[in-house]
Amino acid sequence: MAYLLARGIPAGLAEEALRDYDESRGARKLYEKKLRSTGGLAPETRKRRVFGALSRKGHSARTIRGILKENKEDEYE
Numbered sequence: 888m889a890y891l892l893a894r895g896i897p898a899g900l901a902e903e904a905l906r907d908y909d910e911s912r913g914a915r916k917l918y919e920k921k922l923r924s925t926g927g928l929a930p931e932t933r934k935r936r937v938f939g940a941l942s943r944k945g946h947s948a949r950t951i952r953g954i955l956k957e958n959k960e961d962e963y964e
Contacts, residue, residue: 891905910950911953911954915954917944918954937955
């Protein structure tokens with residue numbers, strides 16, 4: 888919210904925009920995309936690259952760890 892306000896977005900509009908925002912939904916979508924694009928790599932390499940990609944897009948470490956934890960280990964094999 889503070890980021891939007893600092894950019895000059897009115898408070899009411901910022902609140903409305905963030906009301907429906909779900910960080911984990913966007914993170915899961917990117918997670919699935921990166922998982923497909925790293926198919927032939929070793930499991931630890933895939934996990935590291937997925938974490939890095941999500942992090943660079945601004946997702947919190949807590950959200951990323953939650954997504955990695957809720958998905959089965961066999962997805963990395």
